[in-house]
Amino acid sequence: MxxxxxxxxxxxxxxxxxxxxxxxxxxxxxxxxxxxxxxxxxxxxxxxxxxxxxxxxxxxxxxxxxxxxxxxxxxxxxxxxxxxxxxxxxxxxxxxxxxxxxxxxxxxxxxxxxxxxxxxxxxxxxxxxxxxxxxxxxxxxxxxxxxxxxxxKVPDMDGLELASKVSTQSSYFVGDENATYKVAALDIGIKKNILRNLSKRDTYIKVFPYNSKFEDLEAFKPDGYFLSNGPGDPEPLLEAQNLAKEVIKRNLPLFGICLGHQIIALANGVSTYKMHHGHRGINHPVKNLKTGKGEITSQNHGFAVNREEAENHPDLEITHLHLNDETVAGIAMKNKNCFSVQYHPEASPGPHDSSYLFDQFIENIKK
The missing domain is CATH 3.50.30.20 (Carbamoyl-phosphate synthase small subunit, N-terminal domain)
Known part of the structure; x- marks a missing residue:
């Protein structure tokens, strides 16, 4: 040494x-x-x-x-x-x-x-x-x-918009252009392994900057829409929320991870809040309420979705709960082709218990 x-x-x-x-x-x-x-x-x-x-x-x-x-x-x-x-x-x-x-x-x-x-x-x-x-x-x-x-003089994370600091400046493509499915992904801090997980499931992805409008993504004629993970407070990301509203209104396949999950909640009028110290690690226990199975998950977030508002929302169901503090770990819309999770099914690092969620997205596209 x-x-x-x-x-x-x-x-x-x-x-x-x-x-x-x-x-x-x-x-x-x-x-x-x-x-x-x-x-x-x-x-x-x-x-x-x-x-x-x-x-x-x-x-x-x-x-x-x-x-x-x-x-x-x-x-x-x-x-x-x-x-x-x-x-x-x-x-x-x-x-x-x-x-x-x-x-x-x-x-x-x-x-x-x-x-x-x-x-x-x-x-x-x-x-x-x-x-x-x-x-x-x-x-x-x-x-x-x-x-x-x-x-x-350093601004607090609460209320801070950071997606613009990490998003791509221009659109780019990932995967095989001859793939069966096309996915439009909004980059609000996207991880490479998310793109790898999507592309290996026979999808061709176009990644768009954080402030893209629905019309920009729609022009790609995608089969599904994806909202990525990312940093900062989700509330200032009004353009992303409006994009999510447009996708939901048209009942197009939509999947969100982490920050994307929070954007989908906000698009449905459910608020988010800054957590005391957040969830960051690769051994967080989550329960899938639809199957009853437990998952060990990779998590990285300092904000969360308001559980009481999500439970009382007529169009939403909570699909996953964090077992340590019972915070919302996943939601789905009851009558729309839309779901999201607070954790990272692509892991990297972490366990692969939740990789089935990418398969679920592809199944939703097939429907």
Whole structure:
């Protein structure tokens, strides 16, 4: 293992609490965002490149990060999307046959700050007790008052529109143009593995920017419509909500994941809210209320659908519930070809218990 000179670093939370660590590599500076944690024991590269994490400082609860290096096939977007990394032990050396480089190099190439040697158990416990909040990680440890002033100017995630920061700027195609089915996908932070799961089910996908109108997607003459995952608060995404309303009004096949699930709820007049600290990990238990079966799921969201409003809505049924806190994990429209889930059936990382949902979407298209 090569020797690393580690600079002192701090995590300053919005409420003034401070945790201490060391910088990873030689990178200096500061990174701001909402602090959150992921309990996954593997899949760090997929997590760091997931657009849903844009604007967030990621705390990893696994004790070792970086020990199996990186591979270009395991990214979910074109770059690291987290604002910064907070971990316990950062592995500068790695061992895996198909690794193409170290995690340190990956962070250096993406110009993203990471800090290690942090008591992540204490930090995660604090977030669980006090909720997700804005924070800064910094090597500028002697400028506490300056960091506090800068942190005070960072906008809260509640009410923050971020899909425009991660969406494609222009439309593009995925899959075989001779496939049996065509799907129009709205990119509000889409993961590559969602596109892989759709394309391997005999679909040709056209991916559209976040602010596309229904007419834009309709011109592709798709057999089905898809609303992706993504970062931030769903409420400001009025264009996406209007698009969903148009698809629903015409009773066209519609499937939404994560942020897309929240958009479908809002399109039906059901509100969303910011959770205390969210669900982020690859072992979240969900019950399918239609089959009675349990699923272990991959989740990543800080907002959720109002359960009481969903239960009282005449046109909606709750199809899945999170078993830890009984929040809404899936909904379907009773008389429309529309359903959505709060979690990630494409996993990446995570279990494949829920991959049947892509098959369900294709079945809905066939109908």
């Amino acid at each position: 090569k020797y690393q000179k580690k600079l002192k670093a701090i995590i300053l939370l919005a409420d003034g609490t401070i945790f201490y660590g060391k910088s990873v590599g030689n990178k200096q500076g500061s990174a701001f965002g909402e602090v959150c944690f992921n309990t996954g024991m593997t899949g760090y590269q997929e997590i760091f490149t997931d657009p849903s994490y844009f604007g967030q400082l990621m705390v990893t609860t696994n004790a070792h990060i970086g020990n199996y290096g990186t591979n270009a096939d395991e990214v979910e977007s074109d770059s690291i999307k987290i604002a910064g990394l907070i971990c316990k032990n950062f592995s500068y050396d790695y061992s895996r046959d198909n690794a193409e480089g170290s995690l340190e190099e990956f962070f250096e190439n993406n110009n993203v700050l990471a800090i290690s040697d942090v008591d992540t158990r204490a930090l995660v416990s604090y977030i669980r007790d006090h909720g997700a909040m804005n924070a800064v990680i910094s090597t500028d440890v002697d400028n506490l008052e300056g960091l506090k002033k800068q942190l005070a």
